Amino acid sequence: MTPPKMPCNEAERLHALKMLDILDTPYEEAFDRVTRMAKQVFGVRMALVSLIDSDRQWFKSIQGLDATETPREISFCGHAILNDDLFIIPDARQDPRFSDNPLVTGEPNIRFYAGYPLKLRPGINIGTLCLIDSEPKELSKDQRQLLCDLGAMVEHEIHTLQVATIDELTNIANRRGLMSCGEQAIKLCKRSKIDSSVLLFDLNKFKAINDTYGHAEGDFVLQTFAQQLVKTFRESDIVARWGGDEFAVFLTDSNPDIVQFSISRFSDNIAQINQELGKPYTIEYSLGISHFKHDSAATLEERIEKADCEMYKDKCPR
16 A cells, blocks of 8 residues: 655645634535535445545545545545546556555445545645545546536635635735634643643834835735745644734644744744845844633633734834
8 A cells, every 4th residue: 555645835735724624614515515416427436525634534525435534644535636637546456556455455445536636726735526436437538527527616615715714815814714713723722731822923114115115025025924934833833814914823732932942943934035035125023922821711812912912012122
């Protein structure tokens, strides 16, 4: 068996998936309608909308299978997301990558697999619309096109969710996305008895960059800053554009030492980017930090407000 490789942009991909706030949510008719149609039209045993998390594939819609998730390392869909084209296995028993896979040698006895990679945006594939059967199959040219058309319907529904929670310019969570994911993260911290932290960043001299070099250059700064945040912080952390030139990060299972290590890395990354870009300006920021024990009653708004007060002190020291 050949486990699926990790995409080269796995951290960005997982962050984008997490910001959708779709994992472990109830089934929805919009997705079920497509999988019912796919199962019937293609005459297969199973049709699924599968989302690839860090260590599992989780099913947003299931037809013909009594499971909600399986390990990523044995998933067919983990292979399918590595490319933008259809991923088709006519007979898994004849394919050395899958012939000894437990999903082939045991239930659900997969022989045929066809997966359409679900694209959140170019280069970011978060899962598949897939067809599975216990008998070998081939797809005709027209059938392949039909699978692509059905996959596009699923993508449309996902994009509808994305518009509500993702900042269009930076491709990280927007304010609404942070509030939604952050509230869930606070509940997780309370259940698991782990502490958390909130970081609030404000770009310094950003208006001067916009006024002097134009809004396109300002957009570049915002995008660059967001990219470095995603690069620096952990996959479990929530990175968001809070508004304008402000960014927020919610860290779970955190303490002052972890935060200090992360912000030191981030400072080094920004310094390196400034040196590499060689712009007539430098990307600078002020930072506020607030820490909370797992049993804190503070709301997410109160946590961000406290970080905002600390950030103001950093920006305007006495």
